[in-house]
Amino acid sequence: MVLKKAMNKDLTITILGMGYIGLPTGIAFARAGFTVYGFDVNKNVIETLKSGKIHIVEPDLQEAYEDALRSERLIPTDKLEKSDVYIIAVPTPFKKDENQKIADLKYVESASKMVGEILEENNLVILESTVPPMTTKLMTDILENTSGISREKFMSVHCPERVLPGKILHELEHNDRIIGAERYEAAEVAKTIYDAMVKEGTCFITDDITAEMCKLVENTFRDVNIAFANELSVICDKLNIDVFELIKLANKHPRVNILTPGAGVGGHCLAVDPWFIVEKFPNEANVIREARLINDFKPRFIVNKIDEVLKGNKELTVGVLGLSYKPDIDDLRESPAMEIAEILRDKGYNTIACEPNVKEKTASGFELYSLEEIIEKANYLVLTQGHTEFKNKLVKLRDKNIYDCIGLLK
Template sequence: MKIERISVIGLGYIGLPTAAMFASRKLEVIGVDVNERAVDTINRGEIHIVEPDLDMVVQAAVKEGYLRATTTPEPADAFLIAVPTPFEGKNHQPDLRFIEAACQSIAPMLAPGNLVILESTSPVGATEKMSGWLAAARPDLSFPQDAGEESDVRIAHCPERVLPGKVMQELISNDRVIGGMTPICSAHAVALYKLFVRGECVVASSPRAAEMAKLTENSFRDVNIAFANELSMICDDLDINVWELISLANRHPRVNILQPGPGVGGHCIAVDPWFIVSSSPERAKLIRVAREVNDAKPAWVLEKINAAVSGFLIDHPEKAAHEVSIACYGLAFKADIDDLRESPALRIVREVVGTHPGRTMVVEPNVDIIPSDLNCGTLVGQAEAERSADVHVLLVDHSQFKNMERPRKGEIVDARGVWRER
C-alpha cells in the first residue's frame, strides 16, 4: 500500500501530535476537527494545547506545507480516528457517538485500498462497530467483516500509549499494539506506523485483544493508585504520615507503592477501567472497587479543606467564614500540563467555589485563562496566593509548587505530600 496522504480525525492531545509526527516525515497530512478555533490556530503554525516540543514540529510542518487543518474531511490513503470516547450516565456506559460521527464524516471519502485505524481508546468491540458503521454508509465498498482479506477497505485498531508531557518522544519510542481485522489489515497498519515509530509494532490476534490491552494497562495503574489513595485515608485515621510510610515500605525489594493524590484524572485512567466493567460487570469486581476508591478521593480532600477552614476560624475568632480566603494550587489532572479532562483538582476547586462563602483563588501556571463556565474562582499568581490566602490547598505537584517554599501563614492541606515532606 502506497501512502501519500494521511487524514487524522480529531486534533486534540493525541491527534495533533500524531498528525505532526507523520508530517515531520514529509508526508501530506490533513487534520480534521470540528473546533474551528483549533483549525485556525494550527493553520497559523501554532498549537492550542500544551505539549513540549509540539509547537516547533507543527510550525515547521505547516510552514513546509506538509500539515493542514480543516473542518471537512478530504480523500486520503489512510484515516486515523483520534476522537474522545467518554462514558455516560451513572452506570458509566461507553459513549461512542464521537467515533460514529467520525465514521459518518469520512465515509463519503473512502475508496478501495484505504486504511482506517481507530486510535481512540475504546471498549472491546468498538473497532468492529466502526467497521459496521462504515459498511452501512458505503454499501458499494467491501469491508473485512464480510470480505476478509479481499476487502476494499482495511480496518485496524492501534491505541495510543503515551504520557502527557512526553508525547512527542513516546510516540516515536514506545511499542505500538496493532490489531487488524485481518492479517493484511494489520500488515498495512504496521507499515503506516513504521514511517516514524522506532519501537516495536506488536501485532495482536484481533482488534479486541488490542482494545483490551490498552484498557488493561490503565486499569492496572488505576488499581495501584487506588491502593495508595486508600492507604492515605487509613493513615490519616491512624495519625501516620502516609508519605513516610510508603517510603519505608518501598525499601522492600519487591514493593513499589505509588504516591497518593487527590484522585485520578485524565482521559484514560479515569475512564478506561469503566469500559472493562461495562463489558463484564459480574467479573470486574476489583477494577470497579478501585475506580470507586479513586472517584471518592476528591470528597475526602474536600473534608480536609472544610476542616482546615474550621481550624482557621477557631484560631481567629475575630473572622467570619466569608472573610476566609482559600488558595488552590493546581487545576490540571497531573503535573506540568494544561489538560483539565476528568481532573480531580478541577472537581475539588469547583466544589470549594460552590460551597465556600469567601474568596477562592486558583494558581495554575499552565493555564492563562480559565473558561468562565467552569466556575473555578479567580486565577491569580503564586505570590498573591502565598501572601493573601488563609488556607493553602496543594492539589497538583507542578514543578513550580515543588520548588516553592511552604506557605508561612495559614492552614495547609497538601494532597500531594510536597509541602508536608518539608
C-alpha cells in the same frame, strides 16, 4: 498497492480530530515523511493551527508544529478530503444522561460516517481513540454501511495511543505500539506506516479486540495501583501516621513499589478507561470497579479533612494550587483537583485557584491568580498538583497554612 505506497511514504493520511492526541500524531507522521491532513470540525481550532499556533499546552510541541507546517507535510483543514489512510482520534467521554459510567461513542460514530461517505476501496481506517471492546467492529460496520463497500475491500484496524502528557511527541516516536485488526493484512499495512514513525519502539500485531483490551488493561493496572496508595492514605489518617513515610519505608523491600497517593485520579485515560471494562463486564470486574470508586472518593475525603481543619469557617478564602489532572499541562478533564475546588465552592468557601498552565483568566468559573497573588490572598492553601512552578517556590509555600495532597512539601 497500499502497502507499496506505505513503504515509499507516498500515501496521504487524514487525521480526524486535532486534539491532545490527533495533533501530535499528525506532527509525528509529518516528521516521518508522510503528507498529513489535520481535520477538525472545530473551525476555531483549524484557524488557530493555520495561523501557526497550537491550541494545547505540551512541551516542545509548538516548535515541532512550526517545522511540520513549514515543510508543508502537515496541512490543517476543516474540509475532509479523500486520502489513502484515515486516523480517527476523537474523544470518547461518558454519556452525560446516564447514572452509570457508559462510554459515549457518538464522536467515533460520527467520524466513521464522515469517512464512510468518501471511503474508497483499499483505503485504511485506523481507530486510535480509546474505546470499549468491540468498538472497532462497530466502526467497520458503519464504514461498510455508509460507503456501500464490502469490509473485505477496505482495511480497518485499532492502534490505541499510549502516551504521557508532557512527553507526547517523544513517546509517540519511541513507545511500542499495539495494532489490532480482523484481517492480518490490514494490520500489516498499518504496521508499515507506524514503523516509519516509531523510531525505537516495536509495533506488535494482534486482533482488534485484544488491542482494545490492551489499552484499557494498561490504564486499569495503573489505576488499581494508585487506588491502593490512596486507600492507604485514608487508613493512615485514621491511624494518625504519615502515609508518605510509611510508603517510603515499605518500598525499601526489594519487591515492593507502592505509588505515591494524591488528590485522586484524573484525565481522559485512567479516570475513564477502567469503566469501559466495567461497562461490558459488570459482574466480573469487581476489583476494577472498587479501585475506581476509591480514587473517585479521594477528592471528597480531602475536602472533608480541610473542613475539619477550618472548622467550617466560610469566611475564609481557600486557594487551590493546581487544577489540571497532572503536572505541567493545561488539561482539566476529569481532574480531581478541579473537583476539590468545586466541592469547596459548593460548601460555601470563597474558593480561588492558581493554574499556571491555563492561559485564560478563568477556568470553570474560578478566577485564576498567579502563585504570588494566591499566597497573599488565601487564608488556607490546598496543594493538589506538583507543577514545576510550585516546586521552585516550596520555601514560600511552607510558611503558609496548607494541606499537601501529594507530599510535595516533604
